[in-house]
Amino acid sequence: MNEMFLINMILLFTFTMLYLGFSFSQELSKDNTFYGIYLEEKYKQHPNAKKIKKAFHMRSLIVFLMTSILTLFLLNITKSPENPLIILVPLVIQIVLYFCVYLEAYRKVRSFKASFTETKPMSSKTIIDTDFISAKTRLKKIYIYLYSIPMLIALGLMAYTFYKYPELPNKIPVHWNHLGEIDAWAPKTYMSVLFPTIMQVFLVLLLAFATLSVFTSRIKLDASDIEASKTSALNYLKGIALGLYFMTLSIISIFAIITLAGLKGINLSTSLLWVTLFGPLFGILIIFYSFIKYGYKKKSKEESPAPFTPEDEDQYWILGFLYNNPNDPAVMVQKRYGLGWTLNIGNTIGKLLLIILLVFILSSLFLPFFLR
Amino acid sequence: MLIELDFNSQKPIYEQLYEQIILSIAKGTLTSGDSLPAVRTLAEEIGINLHTVNKTYNILKDEGYLLIDRRKGALVSKLPITPKTEYHDHFLDELQLLTAKSHLMGMKEDDFIAACKNYFNHYKGEL
Numbered sequence: 001m002n003e004m005f006l007i008n009m010i011l012l013f014t015f016t017m018l019y020l021g022f023s024f025s026q027e028l029s030k031d032n033t034f035y036g037i038y039l040e041e042k043y044k045q046h047p048n049a050k051k052i053k054k055a056f057h058m059r060s061l062i063v064f065l066m067t068s069i070l071t072l073f074l075l076n077i078t079k080s081p082e083n084p085l086i087i088l089v090p091l092v093i094q095i096v097l098y099f100c101v102y103l104e105a106y107r108k109v110r111s112f113k114a115s116f117t118e119t120k121p122m123s124s125k126t127i128i129d130t131d132f133i134s135a136k137t138r139l140k141k142i143y144i145y146l147y148s149i150p151m152l153i154a155l156g157l158m159a160y161t162f163y164k165y166p167e168l169p170n171k172i173p174v175h176w177n178h179l180g181e182i183d184a185w186a187p188k189t190y191m192s193v194l195f196p197t198i199m200q201v202f203l204v205l206l207l208a209f210a211t212l213s214v215f216t217s218r219i220k221l222d223a224s225d226i227e228a229s230k231t232s233a234l235n236y237l238k239g240i241a242l243g244l245y246f247m248t249l250s251i252i253s254i255f256a257i258i259t260l261a262g263l264k265g266i267n268l269s270t271s272l273l274w275v276t277l278f279g280p281l282f283g284i285l286i287i288f289y290s291f292i293k294y295g296y297k298k299k300s301k302e303e304s305p306a307p308f309t310p311e312d313e314d315q316y317w318i319l320g321f322l323y324n325n326p327n328d329p330a331v332m333v334q335k336r337y338g339l340g341w342t343l344n345i346g347n348t349i350g351k352l353l354l355i356i357l358l359v360f361i362l363s364s365l366f367l368p369f370f371l372r
Numbered sequence: 373m374l375i376e377l378d379f380n381s382q383k384p385i386y387e388q389l390y391e392q393i394i395l396s397i398a399k400g401t402l403t404s405g406d407s408l409p410a411v412r413t414l415a416e417e418i419g420i421n422l423h424t425v426n427k428t429y430n431i432l433k434d435e436g437y438l439l440i441d442r443r444k445g446a447l448v449s450k451l452p453i454t455p456k457t458e459y460h461d462h463f464l465d466e467l468q469l470l471t472a473k474s475h476l477m478g479m480k481e482d483d484f485i486a487a488c489k490n491y492f493n494h495y496k497g498e499l
Contacts, residue, residue, distance in 0.1 A: 124380035126418065130373040133409045133417055216416050226374070308379055310419035330416045 004079070006178065008072060011087060015071075015094065019064040022098045023057055025338035028291075031306065035105040036320015036337045037113055038312055048112050056105040063097045088365070102337070106320045126307040127223050132230050136237065140215040143241055147208040150252045154204045157259050158197040164263050165193060173262050180268035195367075196262075200255045202360065207248040209353075210341075211241050213332040217341055220306050232294060239290025243283045250279020291339060311336075316346075373401045377418065385420055389428040397437060397448055398495045408438070408446040435459055 032040050034049065035056070043049060071090035078086065168188050175184035186192045214237055222229035254276040261268050310316065311333045316325040323333050326346035331353065335342045343357075344350040373396045377388050396402040408429070409417070415425045429446050432438040436453040438446050455463070474484050 125376065125378045128375040128377070128414075128417055130375065130409055133413055137409075137413060216413070218417060218419060310379075325419075327421050328416075328419045329412060329422050330419060 004076070007087075008075065011071065011075065012068065014087075014091070015064065015068045018091075018094065018098075019060065022102075023060040023064075026053065026056070028339040029337050030334050032312070033336045035102065035109045036317065037106065037109045038314050038336075039109065039113055043113075043116075046112075048115075049109070052105055052108045052112065055108075056101060059101040059104070060098060063094065063101060067094045067097065103319065123306065124308050126309060127221060127226070129221060129226060129230060132221065132233070135230075135234055136215045139234075139238065139241070140212055143208075143211055143215070143245070146245060147204070147211065147248070150204045150248050151201075151208070153252050153256060154197070154201045157256055158194065158201060161194060161197050161259060161263060165190070168193065168263065169265065173265055176258075176261075176268050180270040180273060182265075182267060196255070197259060199364075200252065200259075203255075204248060204252060206357075206360070207244060207251075210332075211244045211248075213341065214240050214244070216330065217332055217334060218309050218311075218330065220309065223307060236290050236294035239293075240287050243285075243287035243290070245283075246286060247280045247283030250276055250283065253279070375418075385418075386424045386427045386431075389425065390431055393428070393432060394437060397451070400495075402448050404448050404451045406448045407444055408448070410445050 026035060032038060034044055035052070039049070067090055071087075074090075075086055170188050171185045172188050172193060173182040173184070174186045174192065175182070177183045219233045219237070221233065254273070257268065257272060257276065310325055310328050311323060316323060316328075317336060318324055321335070321337050321342065323336075323342055323344050324346040325344060328344055328346065331344055331347055331349050332341040333344055334340075343354050345354055373393075375389065375392045375396075377385060377392075379385070381388065393402070393408070402408075408414070411422055411425045411429060415422045418425075429438060429440065433440050433446075436455060436459075437449055439449050440446055471484065
């Protein structure tokens with residue numbers, strides 16, 4: 001019964017977070033974008049735009065309520081929480097429905113934009129500050145050194161696991177419950193023992209890449225006050241990179257604790273886990289704080305035409321969320337819809353990363369089924 | 373250095389970039405030995421093809437404004453640069469065309485010289 005309650009709470013929490021994240025994505029999106037379409041801020045006040053937004057919020061609320069109630073109902077009727085599909089399937093259905101709600105808003109904004117003819121062409125001018133570029137390059141170099149620490153830990157864990165392999169018993173722990181007690185075992189194979197440590201190395205690589213990409217991402221400087229906008233942009237980037245770094249360090253320490261506990265075949269100390277669980281949360285808070293601060297500073301400024309960057313063009317965006325511009329060497333650009341960055345799939349490295357990312361997500365979703 | 377580019381201009385981006393860098397060197401914002409951003413970095417920052425930036429850097433190198441160092445990347449050459457004879461001829465051709473245009477548009481010789489002087493005053497930095 002206790003476990004049933006825990007699963008209900010986890011499910012409700014996940015669904016609520018997903019709902020909040022999804023329905024407030026537009027509020028977190030960068031300036032001059034509206035549901036994946038380039039639209040200047042003043043047009044967002046148009047009654048039609050407001051109508052689209054209202055319908056979007058209504059629909060996502062309906063999706064959230066309907067799927068949550070249905071899932072909780074099914075879960076408590078079947079009473080089979082050990083089946084991971086019970087959570088996975090509703091989650092996938094919910095994501096698909098949210099996606100449909102987004103697409104509807106995207107389609108409507110597109111025809112809304114096409115309806116007005118007298119739009120003035122957007123600015124085609126851009127301004128680049130080379131001092132800003134070199135400041136970003138310097139920070140990038142510092143973070144390359146900083147990331148060698150979690151990388152060495154991940155590689156060290158892999159080497160240590162490999163070294164300890166012959167001494168391991170034939171049955172190794174692979175899962176711990178919420179109390180830190182071992183609740184699942186797997187037969188000892190190179191795959192089951194070494195695979196998690198290889199994933200950790202990949203994870204560090206991925207997070208390092210994301211952090212370094214932050215410093216190569218384009219930021220629009222305010223032409224009317226270059227110096228001030230440069231400082232606030234650099235602080236913003238520093239905050240995001242620091243948050244990501246903090247997240248990496250705490251994730252790698254969680255993994256280190258789990259790996260070492262697995263090698264020794266012992267239970268996890270829960271207090272230790274609590275500390276490491278707050279690490280990533282703290283990292284996210286740093287990222288969020290720098291984002292809000294930067295957004296607030298930008299908003300409080302006088303309106304001046306933002307410099308042009310190629311990702312302002314609608315033609316390079318597939319459905320408003322996939323950036324495909326072969327002429328743009330940037331691997332990551334700021335998202336149109338929601339907070340953060342997205343890959344440029346017109347770029348060879350971008351394509352490759354997308355594939356790696358998909359493999360990573362799918363394998364972490366489905367591998368537990370195969371390892372059983 | 374600030375680089376201003378217009379994506380809607382008739383002038384190709386590589387040419388705009390070329391002009392901006394030369395103007396920056398002349399105005400003293402870039403001085404001898406200063407390094408320019410790496411080709412990839414600059415291309416990523418602007419969002420244009422690597423070849424475009426490469427083209428600009430190569431022309432500037434050929435004309436003597438930049439030195440391409442294997443390790444340090446693109447550096448501003450020692451000033452004043454020693455022009456090659458073919459560029460000297462090319463330069464006179466350009467000046468001839470510009471004066472011809474000014475003449476045809478009814479610009480007075482004195483006004484033309486005064487405008488030239490005004491520009492030269494901006495480039496008073498020690499070479």
